[in-house]
Amino acid sequence: MPTPIASSPSTLPADSTIHWTEADQPQSAHWRSERGAPAPKRVVLADDTMSADTAYRLACEGTALLWRGDFHNARQLLQAIARRIDKTPARKQRKAPKEAAAPAEAFHLYRQAQAQRARVLNMLLLPVNADYTIPLRRAPNVHAACLAAWGPADLAVGPSVITLRELQGLTSTHEWRRKGLEIAALGEAPLNRIHPHYGVFSPVRGEYIDLVAKAPLPAPGVAFDIGTGTGVLAAVLVRRGVAQVVATDTDPRALACARDNLALLGVAKQVQVVQTDLFPEGQATLIVCNPPWLPARPGSPIEHAVYDEDSRMLLGFLAGLKGHLAPGGEGWLVLSDFAEHLGLRTRAELLAAFDTHGLKVLERLDAKPLHPKATDATAALHAARAAEVTSLWRLAVAGV
Structure with missing residues (x-):
């Protein structure tokens, strides 16, 4: 097993702050995006009471969901949103072209679909404390994974917000690094x-x-x-x-x-x-x-x-x-x-x-x-x- 070392913190975009309203008070946090994506402009709070249909609709509209519920329920919600994305509506199936697209066109359509899928799925957000803990029920310990990806915690930066998908990628990559x-x-x-x-x-x-x-x-x-x-x-x-x-x-x-x-x-x-x-x-x-x-x-x-x-x-x-x-x-x-x-x-x-x-x-x-x-x-x-x-x-x- 390799000895974990801290890599350099990722370079954040110039506008690296996310804003939302909670308890009628304006809130903000450090926005982390390895992809360099800008912070979502529209953010609402979400928890275990939100249905998958509502979450999917809001995400498709470009509204980000900052999760305040159980961590494992957030994972299940993300899976439910993915199922809705991957289920092709019957009306679109009827309109599908009879002839297959040329390879280059098929490739570009595939990339467009993947980018749109990622955009919707990346609307589910999680809070991360300055010390790399996640303030949610049943949240896993991700400190080692965050340390390896972002470097030592800077308490002066304060809390952050990250997409659930990016956190999943961060933790799964850390397992690859640990096991080899x-x-x-x-x-x-x-x-x-x-x-x-x-x-x-x-x-x-x-x-x-x-x-x-x-x-x-x-x-x-x-x-x-x-x-x-x-x-x-x-x-x-x-x-x-x-x-x-x-x-x-x-x-x-x-x-x-x-x-x-x-x-x-x-x-x-x-x-x-x-x-x-x-x-x-x-x-x-x-x-x-x-x-x-x-x-x-x-x-x-x-x-x-x-x-x-x-x-x-x-x-x-x-x-x-x-x-x-x-x-x-x-x-x-x-x-x-x-x-x-x-x-x-x-x-x-x-x-x-x-x-x-x-x-x-x-x-x-x-x-x-x-x-x-x-x-x-x-x-x-x-x-x-x-x-x-x-x-x-x-x-x-x-x-x-």
């Missing part, structure tokens, strides 16, 4: 677990890790791990015998997470963790990058691990690779073709980007996804998920 995720490519237990921190994407897609664990290594030398996240790929490279790795990221939470994991795995001496955008200084024999796979705008900070607006990280990696590769070196681009099946990027565009930046393909290693949605015919975007392939592109400088 076993990574087969890291070897035998106990030195094979990755502990993701709050706000850092968990390496649950094991196929991309396996590709890095099996691809043939170039000549010995320094390796760069671009966008290290939890540090899992840097650790895999060390386990494979790479003597020195420089792991980079821009997110302070990711950097802290990577340092913790590398220390727990016993490879901290072989990996230098650096805060920088994409490449560190110098050259390397091997440069690995697993950029976000979908060229779309992220809706929250955690989605930056999935969505790469305008393919900024992908194209930045390809543009800088030639200048940072040592003679005879290789760049490993780990990328899913999910975007291609969704109509967001074509294979021709990807290959053209290689050519534009003076790169050639030495080999492409492929793996099918192992996650449950790939075989679930009822999952959203199933056709694209079923066809998805994750590839490790072994790239080198063209003409060499």
Whole structure:
């Protein structure tokens, strides 16, 4: 089990105060939103006497519900609201188009629906005391989870308000961090677990890790791990015998997470963790990058691990690779073709980007996804998920 450490408190939006009226008196509290969402403008008090239908109607209208009842009843109410969102009215079913939408359109409609669903569900709010206790009946002890996500409690800040969904995400992530995720490519237990921190994407897609664990290594030398996240790929490279790795990221939470994991795995001496955008200084024999796979705008900070607006990280990696590769070196681009099946990027565009930046393909290693949605015919975007392939592109400088 990792030793919990306090990460830096999250950056709050400029208007980080929420206001409401209680007992005919104006009230306010610190507003916490990891997504950077503004505080709701309309807030009413809610408790165990409020029906799910009323709560759903108010939430759809944009009125937030500040909970004053039993904590477990708040959870049940959130589930009831979710059921009402997910139940498609018969009139909408009758108006549904007969022909299926094109993949790109289906993807955008799916994201719109998910954003609307999140907006409604995030209207159920909870109070949090300055010392990270929740002043509700049967409330759980969330102090350790809040400490890990927000840093030490600042009593001067006073009480806060947070959405119930965000609190659930915070506590579930803390369990991931406490228990860790076993990574087969890291070897035998106990030195094979990755502990993701709050706000850092968990390496649950094991196929991309396996590709890095099996691809043939170039000549010995320094390796760069671009966008290290939890540090899992840097650790895999060390386990494979790479003597020195420089792991980079821009997110302070990711950097802290990577340092913790590398220390727990016993490879901290072989990996230098650096805060920088994409490449560190110098050259390397091997440069690995697993950029976000979908060229779309992220809706929250955690989605930056999935969505790469305008393919900024992908194209930045390809543009800088030639200048940072040592003679005879290789760049490993780990990328899913999910975007291609969704109509967001074509294979021709990807290959053209290689050519534009003076790169050639030495080999492409492929793996099918192992996650449950790939075989679930009822999952959203199933056709694209079923066809998805994750590839490790072994790239080198063209003409060499």
